Amino acid sequence: MKRTKIIITLGPAIENIHMMTSIIRAGADIARINTAHGNITYHQHLVERFKEASKKTKKFIGIMLDIKGPEIRTGEVENNEIELKEGKTLLLTSENIIGTSKRLSLNRSLSPFLDKGDIVLLDNGKIKLKVIKVKKDEIVTQIIQGGKIKGKRGVNVLGKDFPFPYLTRKDLNYLQFAVKNEIDFIAASFVRRANDIFEIKKALTEFKGNIPIIAKIETKSAIKHIEEILWISDGIMVARGDLGVEMPVEELPEVQKYLLKMAIAQAKPTIIATQILETMINQPIPTRAEVSDIANAILDGADALMLSGETAIGKYPIEAVKVLVKVAKKTETFFFKTSLFFELKGGISHNVSNAATLLAKEMEADAILCLTRSGKTARLISRHKPKTKILVATYNEKILRQISILWGAQGFLTKKLLTTDETITSAIQNALKKRLLKKGNTIIITSGEPSGPSGITNIIRVQVVGDILGKGVAFGKRRVRGKVCFGMNERGEILVRKEMPEIFTLLSFKGVIIENEIFNPEIIKKAVKKGVTIIIGVKNILKHLKPGDVIQIDPKRGIVFR
Structure with missing residues (x-):
């Protein structure tokens, strides 16, 4: 099972229902819509189709809307791509024109803020310009580093922090669109400080x-301002394209690790984005460097990885997701060997999540079951990155989609009931139906009081799934399931007796249950060597069973259950 979440970007390569269902089945957990490309009508169609595709796959997939904030971008260019040649002059203007190799439009007027000698970078630093003259309505630049560029590419000016308001009219329209369409996440581009999130x-x-x-x-x-930004936001995305332009490229790995560490400390989910599998836009396989980059991001504690052009315009969007799934699964096996535990300090909910994670590890539990109304419990458990499976039960479909960003979290719907016991019973039954749990599983349950305030987790419980019929001292390694019999002349796979039978009798069955605590070690040793599972000292077990009953023996935990 993959624990790291995958975010894909919708676009021309993934805009019909067939491709959307295919990419969900390949392993996508969240779909991103980039408002820098397309218009609100096109994005409405994407949302509607993607919701239909999610319904078709019977999965609760989140949708993320990426608003652009004070981002600076170029306009459209002729023939969808132009070539800028080193040494030539390029005019930058805020006038809405189709760009050429001589004149390029920007979505904002930069003339009041630029000076002669400033360096302007286009398309994540691929194109480098030097300002040689600033006019009222346009900026004259010399092309220092040329290349080909498409329309609507990002613009960065080294050493400048422009005083633009955070939200544009377009952003406000898209926020209204997000509320109307019940979008699950807003990705806020070019956040500068906490006040931008507040806006x-x-x-x-x-x-x-x-x-x-x-x-x-x-x-x-x-x-x-990362600490304050984390206080007010619900997670962060390390967008390495523009971030890598803002600083020397050799500093980026350290900054990525620092940002992940800060977010983990505040139990906020993290996304690593930009150039995850850039070569797979045009090639069917990744580079070795990309695979190593993905693995290191996971080992650093990222919750999710985001694909941009790889799925929006790439030739191999499904293949890109499959590569991420394979690399994530393999890397997570290394991750679990490191015995990581991120202690969370705070209130009752934080302490309960700490205890649940440690208890699951010590007991080698099969799952942690989080009952949640707000998603907070799941988020706190997910921060610890436990090897134990994280199951999240909620009656709210919106919360179910929003936990799709949390590392390791598998969500499912359950009923809203009055008491804690009823809610837990219902959740376990639903998990069994969906094959997320099996009878005999040991689970750690965390929840709050159903009648109490949302967001407070104050209950932790250990429970074995199914009806426990008895406990004893077990020998053997194999879990056994079969029909009960009381003697050699009856049909059955599990023999139940008051006292230990002879060795030839033991070897005729897959499992043997004995009420008496007295046993012959030599006989036990021979039977176990032949693959028989035996449990001794299960008091009053004969009273609970009749021939033909189907039961199981779990030797690891020394229990008999129905």
Whole structure:
């Protein structure tokens, strides 16, 4: 099972229902819509189709809307691509024109803020320009580093922090769109400080919406204010394209590790983005360097990895997701060998999540079952990155989609009931139906009081799934399931007796249950060597069984259950 979550970007390569269902089945957990490309009508169609595809696959897949904030981008260019040649002059203007190799439009006027000698970078630093003259309506630059460039590429100016308002009219329209369409996450581009997130929250409140906000960290200012940004946001995305342009490239790995560490400390989910599998836009296989980059991001503690052009416009979107799934699964096997435990400090919920994770590890539990109304319990457990499977039960479909960002979390719907015991019983029954649990599994359960306030987890419980018929001292390694019999002349796979039979009798069955605590070690040794599972000292077991009953023996935990 893959624990690391995968975010794909919708676009021309993934815009019909067939491709959407295929990419969900390949392993996508969240779909991102980038508002920098396309218009609101096109994005409405994408949302509707993707929701239909999710329904078709019977999976609760989240949708993330990426708003652009104070981002600076180029406009459209002729023939969808132009070539900028080193040494030539290029004029930058805020006038809405189709760009050429001589004149390129920007979505904002930069003339008041630029000076002669400033360095302007286009398309994640692939194109480098030097300002040689600033006019009222345009900027004259010399092309220092040329190349081909498509339309609507990102623009960075080294050493400049522009005083633009965070939200544009377009962003506000898209926030309204997000509330109307019940979008699950807002990705906020070019966050500079905590107040930018506050502006989004304020706007969402006015539109009567409450959507988790993922702050995209892609400026030096955001790194400087990361602690406050984490306080107010619901997670962060390390957007390495623009971030790598803002600083010397050799500093980026250290900054990535630092940002992940800060987010883990505050129990906020993290996404690593940009150039995850860039070569797979045009090639069917990744580079070795990309595979190593993915693995290191997972080992550093990332919850999710995001594909951009790889799935939006790439030739191999499904293959790219499959590569991520394979690399994630393999890397997670290394991850579990390191025995990581991120202690969370805080209130009752934090302490319960700490205890549940440690208890699951010590008991070698089969799953941690989180009963949640807000998703907080699941988020706190997920922070620990436990080897134990994390199951999340909630009656709220919106919360189910929102936990799709949490590392390792597998969500399912359950009923809203009055008491804790009823809720737990219902959740376990639903997990059994979905084959997320099996009878005999030992699980750690965390929940709050159903009648109490949302977001407070104050209950922790250890439970074995199924009806426990008895406990004893077990010998053997194989779990056994079969029909009960009381003697050699009856049909059955599990013999139940009051006292230990002879060796030839033992060897006729897959499992043997003895009420008496007295046994012959030599006989036990011979039977176990032949593959028989035996459990001794199960008091009053004969009273609970009749011939033909189907039961199981779990030697690991020394229990007999129905």
